[in-house]
Amino acid sequence: MVRYKGILEQYFVELKDFYKFNSSTGLATAELSFRPFLDNFFANLCSYFGSNIQRIFEPRNQGKYGRPDWAFTDSNTMGVYGYVEAKGLSPEENINVEEYKSQVEKYLNLGNPVLLTDGIEFVYYDVDGSADSFELFQKPVNWEEPEYNLQTLERFQKFFSKIGFRTIPEQMVITELSTRAKLLCTDLLELLNLEEDEAESKSELTTIRTLKRLWDIAANNLDASLSDDRTFAGFISQILAFGLLYAHRFINDEKFSPSLKYEMLHYFWTQKPYKEYSDHVEPFVHLFNALSEELDSKLSKIGGWYDNTRRFLAFVKLSHNAVRRPNFHQLYEEFLSAYDRDTRIDFGAWYTPVVLADFIARLVFFNIQVNPDLKILQNNPFFVIDPCCGTGTFLESVLDNITLPPQSKLIGFEILPVPYALANYRLSIYEIPTALTLSVHLTNTLGDNTFCKPEYDFSKLDSVGLFFAKEQVASYKLSQPPLTIIIGNPPCSDSSVTNAGQFLESLMNDFRPPIRRGRQNVQMQLTNEWIKFLRWGIYKAMISKPSIIAFILPSAFAENISFKYARKFLIENANEISVIEFDSDNRVESANQNVFNTLQGRLLILASFTADNTSKFVRYKDLRGLSKAQKMEFFSKDVTALDWDVLSIDEEYSLRPKGEYDVELYSQFIPLAAEHGSENGIFLRHCSGMKLAPTHLLVHFSKGQLSRRSKYIGDLAHSYSDIKDRWYSGQAKPPAEKKLSNSVRVLVARSSKNGSQYSYRPFLEAYVNDDETLLTALKNAEGGGMRYRPEVRAAFSDPNVFGFAVAPAPAEISRTITKFTSFCWHLPDNDLATREMLMCSAIVFRITKRARIGTLMRFQI
Numbered sequence: 014m015v016r017y018k019g020i021l022e023q024y025f026v027e028l029k030d031f032y033k034f035n036s037s038t039g040l041a042t043a044e045l046s047f048r049p050f051l052d053n054f055f056a057n058l059c060s061y062f063g064s065n066i067q068r069i070f071e072p073r074n075q076g077k078y079g080r081p082d083w084a085f086t087d088s089n090t091m092g093v094y095g096y097v098e099a100k101g102l103s104p105e106e107n108i109n110v111e112e113y114k115s116q117v118e119k120y121l122n123l124g125n126p127v128l129l130t131d132g133i134e135f136v137y138y139d140v141d142g143s144a145d146s147f148e149l150f151q152k153p154v155n156w157e158e159p160e161y162n163l164q165t166l167e168r169f170q171k172f173f174s175k176i177g178f179r180t181i182p183e184q185m186v187i188t189e190l191s192t193r194a195k196l197l198c199t200d201l202l203e204l205l206n207l208e209e210d211e212a213e214s215k216s217e218l219t220t221i222r223t224l225k226r227l228w229d230i231a232a233n234n235l236d237a238s239l240s241d242d243r244t245f246a247g248f249i250s251q252i253l254a255f256g257l258l259y260a261h262r263f264i265n266d267e268k269f270s271p272s273l274k275y276e277m278l279h280y281f282w283t284q285k286p287y288k289e290y291s292d293h294v295e296p297f298v299h300l301f302n303a304l305s306e307e308l309d310s311k312l313s314k315i316g317g318w319y320d321n322t323r324r325f326l327a328f329v330k331l332s333h334n335a336v337r338r339p340n341f342h343q344l345y346e347e348f349l350s351a352y353d354r355d356t357r358i359d360f361g362a363w364y365t366p367v368v369l370a371d372f373i374a375r376l377v378f379f380n381i382q383v384n385p386d387l388k389i390l391q392n393n394p395f396f397v398i399d400p401c402c403g404t405g406t407f408l409e410s411v412l413d414n415i416t417l418p419p420q421s422k423l424i425g426f427e428i429l430p431v432p433y434a435l436a437n438y439r440l441s442i443y444e445i446p447t448a449l450t451l452s453v454h455l456t457n458t459l460g461d462n463t464f465c466k467p468e469y470d471f472s473k474l475d476s477v478g479l480f481f482a483k484e485q486v487a488s489y490k491l492s493q494p495p496l497t498i499i500i501g502n503p504p505c506s507d508s509s510v511t512n513a514g515q516f517l518e519s520l521m522n523d524f525r526p527p528i529r530r531g532r533q534n535v536q537m538q539l540t541n542e543w544i545k546f547l548r549w550g551i552y553k554a555m556i557s558k559p560s561i562i563a564f565i566l567p568s569a570f571a572e573n574i575s576f577k578y579a580r581k582f583l584i585e586n587a588n589e590i591s592v593i594e595f596d597s598d599n600r601v602e603s604a605n606q607n608v609f610n611t612l613q614g615r616l617l618i619l620a621s622f623t624a625d626n627t628s629k630f631v632r633y634k635d636l637r638g639l640s641k642a643q644k645m646e647f648f649s650k651d652v653t654a655l656d657w658d659v660l661s662i663d664e665e666y667s668l669r670p671k672g673e674y675d676v677e678l679y680s681q682f683i684p685l686a687a688e689h690g691s692e693n694g695i696f697l698r699h700c701s702g703m704k705l706a707p708t709h710l711l712v713h714f715s716k717g718q719l720s721r722r723s724k725y726i727g728d729l730a731h732s733y734s735d736i737k738d739r740w741y742s743g744q745a746k747p748p749a750e751k752k753l754s755n756s757v758r759v760l761v762a763r764s765s766k767n768g769s770q771y772s773y774r775p776f777l778e779a780y781v782n783d784d785e786t787l788l789t790a791l792k793n794a795e796g797g798g799m800r801y802r803p804e805v806r807a808a809f810s811d812p813n814v815f816g817f818a819v820a821p822a823p824a825e826i827s828r829t830i831t832k833f834t835s836f837c838w839h840l841p842d843n844d845l846a847t848r849e850m851l852m853c854s855a856i857v858f859r860i861t862k863r864a865r866i867g868t869l870m871r872f873q874i
């Protein structure tokens with residue numbers, strides 16, 4: 014009590030000084046000005062009641078009907094004690110409560126008590142609206158001899174006695190849960206990397222054992238990517254965090270107290286009333302069960318995390334809107350981006366807008382109705398599969414937009430546990446006609462289990478193992494023919510994650526050139542997951558004829574040389590193909606009107622596979638010039654009246670019409686590589702600059718020093734270590750001794766005067782020993798590695814040639830051209846050619862197979 018009196022006295026003195034000073038200036042009642050003293054009073058009060066009480070002062074909202082001026086919360090749970098709203102200082106009169114009635118009612122809707130104050134008098138409103146007022150010092154205030162009201166301590170005690178719900182925006186809950194999931198993931202990662210004998214306590218040992226057992230089951234039964242510790246730790250932490258978020262949605266009964274909610278968050282997974290909801294996220298239930306001892310233990314790291322997160326959620330109240338109509342797609346996207354951008358990128362988890370998915374479903378259905386070879390499909394059940402279904406958007410669109418014959422089947426496959434669970438949940442609340450079956454499975458579509466029957470000894474599996482095994486068996490069965498509609502938006506990640514099994518890897522050869530020629534890095538992109546999904550889809554469609562595929566793919570598929578043989582395979586095996594390009598490639602032109610927020614452009618491809626595939630037909634439509642709003646409008650329109658361009662199939666199997674360019678002028682340029690059997694090309698097949706091995710034997714930035722060093726090396730009286738000490742001291746990569754045979758050294762000396770200018774790196778010019786015999790000798794030397802590009806050297810051997818200009822290929826000529834013609838003044842190093850993405854495009858020696866080259870001698874640039 015003495016301490017409380019001290020707090021009141023301090024506040025009084027500060028208030029008095031303020032009041033006296035401002036009375037003389039006539040500003041005494043300004044609402045804002047006395048708040049710092051009141052805030053100080055609250056600070057003292059909070060520390061009087063306990064260190065957990067957090068006061069959040071929001072003076073910016075002063076005077077607005079926004080949020081109250083102060084919020085008092087518990088720092089552990091984030092639960093709320095109540096709010097304070099301050100009005101102008103009024104030492105003589107009572108607060109006119111009527112004036113602030115509607116504002117107070119609004120704050121009471123947040124579900125916690127509200128204190129209305131003028132700095133001296135406090136009106137305490139309980140959540141039921143009942144009011145009660147008290148004064149810190151008797152009014153009218155006697156500024157010389159105040160009458161302190163020490164009973165007010167009890168009132169404040171009451172205010173701080175109960176932590177209540179906290180209504181916070183959904184986004185904040187998600188961010189909080191994502192942060193917690195990330196922390197848990199780090200802890201799990203550490204535990205997974207401990208050996209049993211490294212455990213610090215018995216409970217840690219149990220946690221390690223439990224986790225490793227689960228890890229083993231998941232990696233052996235779901236997919237190999239889970240054998241990576243980071244992926245597995247993410248898998249568990251995502252399920253636990255998102256599982257709690259999911260459970261929280263269903264225990265939002267107004268009547269539940271925070272402590273009841275805290276309990277229910279745990280019982281959600283096992284108790285009857287919630288079974289209807291928890292059943293939809295079966296792997297979650299298995300995991301919560303498998304970890305139940307850990308979750309129950311306050312000593313375990315996982316248990317501590319679980320307790321803390323439940324505490325946080327127990328005090329969170331979601332807005333009515335969020336509870337009634339949760340948008341789980343959006344919720345999960347937000348969760349995943351806040352949780353870990355890398356996971357999102359690795360699995361290409363970018364979701365399709367519903368308008369676009371609906372459009373695709375309508376277009377598929379329209380095709381089935383009008384394509385004479387597909388019409389027959391209508392007489393039988395449809396077998397629809399989205400092999401990468403995410404949260405189930407396409408399956409919903411099919412249900413909404415396609416008239417499905419009785420006995421039709423809808424199947425979804427998904428590798429990540431959270432979208433898988435959400436797809437199951439969402440689809441379960443759909444009214445699905447009994448004549449249809451729908452199921453979503455947790456599986457790696459690209460793995461061998463969708464091609465070869467998995468074998469399990471079920472008797473040896475526990476409940477978690479059994480669950481995974483059942484999923485694999487189901488996904489094998491469900492991916493067998495017929496699959497008549499294969500629809501989806503495959504993951505377009507550039508990441509190194511690859512989930513393809515051996516069976517699919519061997520099918521990928523159909524997308525490669527018939528003869529694989531040495532070091533063809535144009536094939537690299539076939540490692541991307543989307544192209545594997547395309548191969549998967551074509552394989553399944555071809556064994557299910559008549560059938561149709563509808564996929565969203567990167568627009569590079571339309572024309573990029575890496576996918577030439579994939580296009581060839583598709584065109585040769587499909588009956589009709591329709592392509593709609595809708596997003597631009599951000600690297601070619603501005604992409605701020607794109608439907609997808611990614612770097613790559615996007616297109617939609619529809620391909621039908623029928624018994625008679627002789628009639629080839631490729632339709633094309635380009636929406637890339639439209640604004641995002643116009644694209645969305647287009648997708649919401651009728652699909653029956655689309656006007657298409659018809660594409661003729663060229664030697665590149667291009668799925669995009671050629672851009673407009675001056676054909677005559679372009680034909681005067683020399684192609685970089687021989688095209689279509691013509692011999693008129695600079696390079697035989699693959700374009701690049703010179704690759705010198707060893708570079709530092711042949712290149713120097715000073716012509717004089719190059720000549721001097723060459724002579725020194727050529728003098729056989731000098732030993733290898735003399736050469737190293739004299740010319741390469743401190744260098745990480747001196748030429749290897751084995752490269753410096755006597756004959757090479759003699760040739761080096763002989764070519765000492767032949768220094769030609771060399772473009773080593775952008776802006777870095779050097780000199781090179783440009784001697785055919787020397788270069789050939791090094792090419793044949795042990796270790797090889799030398800590619801001296803006779804084509805390039807030949808071009809420069811003409812004394813009139815002083816550089817190359819490389820024009821963009823017609824395919825690169827876009828509506829908003831961003832590719833520059835590039836120049837190279839000297840013999841180019843290979844690295845210069847490959848570092849094409851450098852900002853200084855004008856210097857870059859950009860060589861693409863279809864670009865052409867003009868010598869400056871022949872063309873005025």
Ligand SMILES: C[S@@+](CC[C@H](N)C(=O)[O-])C[C@H]1O[C@@H](n2cnc3c(N)ncnc32)[C@H](O)[C@@H]1O
Nearest residue numbers: 360363364365401402403427428457458502504
């Ligand atoms: C671009 S999202 C599309 C999701 C959903 N179909 C949509 O359009 O909204 C790709 C989805 O494929 C999933 N995925 C990635 N690799 C997979 C694999 N090997 N097997 C099954 N699903 C996979 C990702 O987790 C992600 O949810």
